[in-house]
Amino acid sequence: xxxxxxxxxxxxxxxxxxxxxxxxxxxxxxxxxxxxxxxxxxxxxxxxxxxxxxxxxxxxxxxxxxxxxxxxxxxxxxxxxxxxxxxxxxxxxxxxxxxxxxxxxxxxxxxxxxxxxxxxxxxxxxxxxxxxxxxxxxxxxxxxxxxxxxxxxxxxxxxxxxxxxxxxxxxxxxxxxxxxxxxxxxxxxxxxxxxxxxxxxxxxxxxxxxxxxxxxxxxxxxxxxxxxxxxxxxxxxxxxxxxxxxxxxxxxxxxxxxxxxxxxxxxxxxxxxxxxxxxxxxxxxxxxxxxxxxxxxxxxxxxxxxxxxxxxxxxxxxxxxxxxxxxxxxxxxxxxxxxxxxxxxx
Numbered sequence: 001x002x003x004x005x006x007x008x009x010x011x012x013x014x015x016x017x018x019x020x021x022x023x024x025x026x027x028x029x030x031x032x033x034x035x036x037x038x039x040x041x042x043x044x045x046x047x048x049x050x051x052x053x054x055x056x057x058x059x060x061x062x063x064x065x066x067x068x069x070x071x072x073x074x075x076x077x078x079x080x081x082x083x084x085x086x087x088x089x090x091x092x093x094x095x096x097x098x099x100x101x102x103x104x105x106x107x108x109x110x111x112x113x114x115x116x117x118x119x120x121x122x123x124x125x126x127x128x129x130x131x132x133x134x135x136x137x138x139x140x141x142x143x144x145x146x147x148x149x150x151x152x153x154x155x156x157x158x159x160x161x162x163x164x165x166x167x168x169x170x171x172x173x174x175x176x177x178x179x180x181x182x183x184x185x186x187x188x189x190x191x192x193x194x195x196x197x198x199x200x201x202x203x204x205x206x207x208x209x210x211x212x213x214x215x216x217x218x219x220x221x222x223x224x225x226x227x228x229x230x231x232x233x234x235x236x237x238x239x240x241x242x243x244x245x246x247x248x249x250x251x252x253x254x255x256x257x258x259x260x261x262x263x264x265x266x267x268x269x270x271x272x273x274x275x276x277x278x279x280x281x282x283x284x285x286x287x288x289x290x291x292x293x294x295x296x297x298x299x300x301x302x303x304x305x306x307x308x309x310x311x312x313x314x315x316x317x318x319x320x321x322x323x324x325x326x327x328x329x330x331x332x333x334x335x336x337x338x339x340x341x342x343x344x345x346x
Contacts, residue, residue, distance in 0.1 A: 022321070072121075096180070106173065109136075156172065185236070204237040207238065
């Protein structure tokens with residue numbers, strides 16, 4: 001009864017918003033549109049109507065900026081009735097959008113490209129981030145100073161030596177990701193009891209997505225040493241994350257990782273037809289499975305903090321799908337090509 005009363009209002013609000021998530025037919029309508037502008041009009045015929053301006057931004061990055069802001073705002077609504085520790089967790093989930101924005105700013109700074117700064121989100125999401133000062137900073141040390149009053153200072157400061165030695169902003173982003181998920185997992189554990197257990201299951205699925213996606217790309221498209229692969233793994237509560245954290249990334253261990261992912265996640269996917277003949281194929285499986293976990297836990301544990309965590313994961317998945325749709329349309333991808341790249345649409 002205590003759990004029921006604590007989360008009743010949040011559950012009612014979140015379930016209303018769950019009903020507003022895009023369905024397969026919505027994505028099909030977007031993907032078959034004849035132009036980006038037509039797809040924008042189609043998106044405005046969904047629950048996004050009152051959130052989007054009538055005219056689509058003229059550039060794809062502009063569209064991504066608007067969609068990112070809108071999905072963050074829509075998720076923020078689910079936090080309205082949270083208090084105490086649960087609100088702290090909710091704000092950390094919302095900060096995922098903020099971290100994306102900060103990492104984009106760091107890439108622009110590293111590339112010395114201020115021309116794309118207009119696509120950064122300037123409004124405050126959770127913390128006050130001087131985002132334009134990051135892009136215009138003279139050095140990474142100056143960026144750390146700009147962030148000294150934010151939760152990102154520690155991660156940024158600890159990665160300065162690595163950046164100066166490797167001259168790759170990628171390693172700074174990895175440190176930010178690790179630090180963010182440590183804070184989030186600690187906050188989830190602090191919920192205690194069954195709330196913590198359910199939250200960790202869902203967040204473990206998201207961490208698996210990031211780890212598998214990142215490692216697949218590094219292994220297939222870049223010449224990365226095994227020790228660098230290990231340093232890129234984000235520690236999470238799942239068996240897969242623990243395995244990756246201790247892996248030497250030999251050929252045999254990679255096959256072991258693939259088989260364990262198949263064993264852990266295949267049951268979460270209703271129609272899995274992808275053969276695991278490439279590391280990159282794992283991304284498809286893990287993403288589909290994560291969405292399945294979120295939906296299953298929503299049905300099984302309705303009156304708990306689970307509803308917020310599950311809605312978060314589903315909303316983040318929707319954001320990635322919309323980025324894929326508009327990015328695909330901009331390069332002339334076909335409806336079928338776009339739909340094959342979407343996750344969790346049934």
